[in-house]
Amino acid sequence: MDLVLSAEAAGGHASESLTLAAATDEQRLLLLAVLLVPMAGFLLTGVLGRRMGHRPWIISVSAVVISAALATILAFSALLSEEPVRYGFTLYTWIPVGELQVDFGFLFDNLTAVMVIVVTWIGALVHIYSIGYMEHDASKWRFFAYLNLFMFSMLLLVMADSYLVVFAAWELVGLSSYLLIGFWYTKRAPALASKKAFLVNRVADHSFLVGIMGVFLITGTMNMLDSFELTPWAQTEWWVIDIVILLLFVGAAGKSAQFPFHVWLPDAMEGPTPVSALIHAATMVNAGVYFIARTSPVFALAPETMLLVASIGIFTAILAASIAMTQRDIKKVLAYSTLSQLGYMFAALGIGAWVAAIFHLMAHGFTKGLLFLGSGSVIHAVDGEQDMDKMGGLRKKIPITHWTFLIAALSLAGIPPLAGFFSKDSILGESFIFNDYLIFLIGVIVAAMTGFYMFRLVGKTFYGESHVDPAVEPKVHESPPSMTGTLLLLAIPTIFLGLIIGLPLGDSVIFNWLEPIFAPANEIMALGHHAYELIGVDGGLILVSVAVASLGIGIAIWLFGFFGLRARLDKVRELTVRNRLTRGLYTASFNKWWFDDLNHLIFYRFGTRVADGVMWFDVKVIDGIVNGVGAVTQRVGDDVRHIQTGRVQNYALGIAIGLIVIAGLFIFMAR
Amino acid sequence: MSQSLEAYLVLSALLFGIGTFGFLAKRNAIAMLMSIELMLNAVNLAIIAFGAFSAELAAQFSTIAIFVIALAAGEATVGLGIVIAIFRNRRTPLVDEYASMKE
Amino acid sequence: MELPATVPYLDWRWDDLLFLLLAGVLLGAALLVVLGRDIIRSALWLILSFAALAGIYGLLGSAFLAISQVLVYIGAIAVLILFAVMITQSKRGPAKLVFNRQWWVGALAAIGLVILLVLSILLTEWDPTATVQVADARDIALTLFDDYLFAFLALGVLLLAGVIGGLYLARRDDDMPMTNIPGGVPDEEEAV
Numbered sequence: 022m023d024l025v026l027s028a029e030a031a032g033g034h035a036s037e038s039l040t041l042a043a044a045t046d047e048q049r050l051l052l053l054a055v056l057l058v059p060m061a062g063f064l065l066t067g068v069l070g071r072r073m074g075h076r077p078w079i080i081s082v083s084a085v086v087i088s089a090a091l092a093t094i095l096a097f098s099a100l101l102s103e104e105p106v107r108y109g110f111t112l113y114t115w116i117p118v119g120e121l122q123v124d125f126g127f128l129f130d131n132l133t134a135v136m137v138i139v140v141t142w143i144g145a146l147v148h149i150y151s152i153g154y155m156e157h158d159a160s161k162w163r164f165f166a167y168l169n170l171f172m173f174s175m176l177l178l179v180m181a182d183s184y185l186v187v188f189a190a191w192e193l194v195g196l197s198s199y200l201l202i203g204f205w206y207t208k209r210a211p212a213l214a215s216k217k218a219f220l221v222n223r224v225a226d227h228s229f230l231v232g233i234m235g236v237f238l239i240t241g242t243m244n245m246l247d248s249f250e251l252t253p254w255a256q257t258e259w260w261v262i263d264i265v266i267l268l269l270f271v272g273a274a275g276k277s278a279q280f281p282f283h284v285w286l287p288d289a290m291e292g293p294t295p296v297s298a299l300i301h302a303a304t305m306v307n308a309g310v311y312f313i314a315r316t317s318p319v320f321a322l323a324p325e326t327m328l329l330v331a332s333i334g335i336f337t338a339i340l341a342a343s344i345a346m347t348q349r350d351i352k353k354v355l356a357y358s359t360l361s362q363l364g365y366m367f368a369a370l371g372i373g374a375w376v377a378a379i380f381h382l383m384a385h386g387f388t389k390g391l392l393f394l395g396s397g398s399v400i401h402a403v404d405g406e407q408d409m410d411k412m413g414g415l416r417k418k419i420p421i422t423h424w425t426f427l428i429a430a431l432s433l434a435g436i437p438p439l440a441g442f443f444s445k446d447s448i449l450g451e452s453f454i455f456n457d458y459l460i461f462l463i464g465v466i467v468a469a470m471t472g473f474y475m476f477r478l479v480g481k482t483f484y485g486e487s488h489v490d491p492a493v494e495p496k497v498h499e500s501p502p503s504m505t506g507t508l509l510l511l512a513i514p515t516i517f518l519g520l521i522i523g524l525p526l527g528d529s530v531i532f533n534w535l536e537p538i539f540a541p542a543n544e545i546m547a548l549g550h551h552a553y554e555l556i557g558v559d560g561g562l563i564l565v566s567v568a569v570a571s572l573g574i575g576i577a578i579w580l581f582g583f584f585g586l587r588a589r590l591d592k593v594r595e596l597t598v599r600n601r602l603t604r605g606l607y608t609a610s611f612n613k614w615w616f617d618d619l620n621h622l623i624f625y626r627f628g629t630r631v632a633d634g635v636m637w638f639d640v641k642v643i644d645g646i647v648n649g650v651g652a653v654t655q656r657v658g659d660d661v662r663h664i665q666t667g668r669v670q671n672y673a674l675g676i677a678i679g680l681i682v683i684a685g686l687f688i689f690m691a692r
Numbered sequence: 693m694s695q696s697l698e699a700y701l702v703l704s705a706l707l708f709g710i711g712t713f714g715f716l717a718k719r720n721a722i723a724m725l726m727s728i729e730l731m732l733n734a735v736n737l738a739i740i741a742f743g744a745f746s747a748e749l750a751a752q753f754s755t756i757a758i759f760v761i762a763l764a765a766g767e768a769t770v771g772l773g774i775v776i777a778i779f780r781n782r783r784t785p786l787v788d789e790y791a792s793m794k795e
Numbered sequence: 796m797e798l799p800a801t802v803p804y805l806d807w808r809w810d811d812l813l814f815l816l817l818a819g820v821l822l823g824a825a826l827l828v829v830l831g832r833d834i835i836r837s838a839l840w841l842i843l844s845f846a847a848l849a850g851i852y853g854l855l856g857s858a859f860l861a862i863s864q865v866l867v868y869i870g871a872i873a874v875l876i877l878f879a880v881m882i883t884q885s886k887r888g889p890a891k892l893v894f895n896r897q898w899w900v901g902a903l904a905a906i907g908l909v910i911l912l913v914l915s916i917l918l919t920e921w922d923p924t925a926t927v928q929v930a931d932a933r934d935i936a937l938t939l940f941d942d943y944l945f946a947f948l949a950l951g952v953l954l955l956a957g958v959i960g961g962l963y964l965a966r967r968d969d970d971m972p973m974t975n976i977p978g979g980v981p982d983e984e985e986a987v
Binding site for chain 3: 695696697698699700701702703705706707708709710711712713714715716717718719720721722723725726727729730733737740741743744745746747750751752754755757758759761762763764765766767768769770772773774775776777779785787788
């Protein structure tokens, strides 16, 4: 395929290529501070935390808040400047080995700014929330230490400028996730879940690493910006490029839990709810999306792989949404919802709607964060119960939680003017405009399903009759201010983010922020810019997405109740067993389409048999050889020792025979 | 034949062989020492024979032979002393019994 | 009476006949030393072999060495051997077996050694013109005390060491009590 290198193909917008400026001293200081303050928090809390008694969170929460403040300064100074900003600096040369020169450096532009805001704001709010949520846990110092470690790792990931440092941060983030999912490691389920998460990620990370090596082989550099030079890529075979990009995508898919690596995310709900909110909704799982966005110029060179990215993305979206519709655990519904929304982001990336994907990343981060923290508040209220069948009618008892949760649910479903509407509509809109009609269609179906399962969740939890355990019911109470305050704070961006950066439609703030970064990729993909028609195609698309979401919400409300409306649980039951088709679909959805069982069969059952075979070989053959050598030596030694008789004449005979042999050889060889 | 060096050397070789056989096959320690004396004498015969058939070296080889004789005497002294000492301990002159360093 | 120039009937030289006789005696005596059952008899055959050897030295022109051989070997060493035999005679009487279990291997080794030596001797090209030279005692003395004086003196020291060593090894223990008797050294008064 020909690489389109001319600027005219970009259409009306001039593609200014961003030049990399050197960071000023203040910028360097701020960047390092943003990164190192959480690291210091981790170390201090780790060392001193145990002795701090009831308030180990002082260090870590302060660290994150400071880091968030500094990051905000950096981010806004970049975003609000007139010219698009990009600067960076190298801290030191990490690996100077012959041809492989890897510098440990940082990069800061609008994309980094956006990511940093999401990570630090949601991170800070989660830390504050955890003060209340982890109040009664004896090892909360460990929790806060790990949270700080995670903040450091994630910030490193989004601020690094070379593939290898990103990979190192990738692994660090995975480690933090492992530590936090398995925080209650004395229980079986969290230990297994953390192990599962780590192992699934490890598989994907191998692919990631090979992909990085591929990039290095082609371009000769580990620096991300340098690797965007087109010349080496133009000289490579198209299918080689596809494979390398595919390997990178598999790595990203693992971290962001796309099919078939999605199996670890629902299990990760075994971790404390703040962890689920921070890592598995708002930040870590976005690492894959960020990475693909960051390396968009390179991804754009592999259209076949981009097609796969979009396909897997939208497939994950509909698969996860279908499972979310039947789950009973409140956190599992949210987990599958996260999978589904991540699928949207990957689909957007795959079709070249880069800005839309990042916009959805932001909106989803705040929205899902709010949803998870709200669910944590609900679980806290009903004394640890997570099964929605045992909830209901909670709206009067935990009002703040209820209202913020409702707002977030509406946002996720895509109802204007909340944030989720703007971001989801931009994805659906772009897919239609770029003529990816299949993705548009599936995306629309998923939007309906999203509305349905969110309001099923809301209905079962907050409305209708209370099915709460009678022993627990009198104790249901609103959460402490550290938790509800966080919910309220998160509700603000959920409501206003779209209005602030999603407008004006067609030439939005966020579009202007991020478009220069994706200009090289758009050039390669020859995606033209399209004039926004509110009365016309784009307006129609808005109507479609809102209508579809409302349809889903409506069905859910009809089945599961809303404020005064009662739930029709008998109707629900009747629907699931009406005919073979619905029963089959329900069972399949409830059993997560049996993917976990498939993995168990392949990797565990079959794998253990292979392992048994290998062990047989090891024990019988290899150990046999080794032990056999020992046994033979022993037996030979046993027999040979009879030579030592202790008698001089025997030895003298030996000498005589030796003498004859050697002398004979000498004499008669010389002839 | 008496004027040929080879005859004396062959004689020496035969005597040496007899001594070797005695050393390897006899059980009595003193018999072994007697066999050693036979071997030493065979070697001495060879030395003297070499010396006798060479004008320049006759005196030197004879000197060597004298040394050999003297050394054989010294060696026999010490060797027999050892045998007597061991005999006092073990009450037998048979070397088969002197096998306490066996494995 | 004058001897005929060569041996009658056989037409050998007298020297050769003498050589064969002496060689035969030597080898026969040596064999009897090794094959004999009684060790005293073996010692006596050894003396005979020494004597025959002295005769052969004489045939080789070294009268001095022949006499030294008789004096030292027969006069000293053989006597020493006889004394040692008598001291080490065990009360159990002569052993039933004279040879040990490996005697046939030893015989083979000895035969192999002899074959090796004889072959190498016969295959070497010696100087065919050489004849027996008489070794003058005066020349031997000059060599010994002039060129090899140091070696001679060292030999003296060696023999001295040998004598002292032999004395010490063969001494009787009641003259010098051993110090590692189990039960400790008995006191002077207790020794009866």
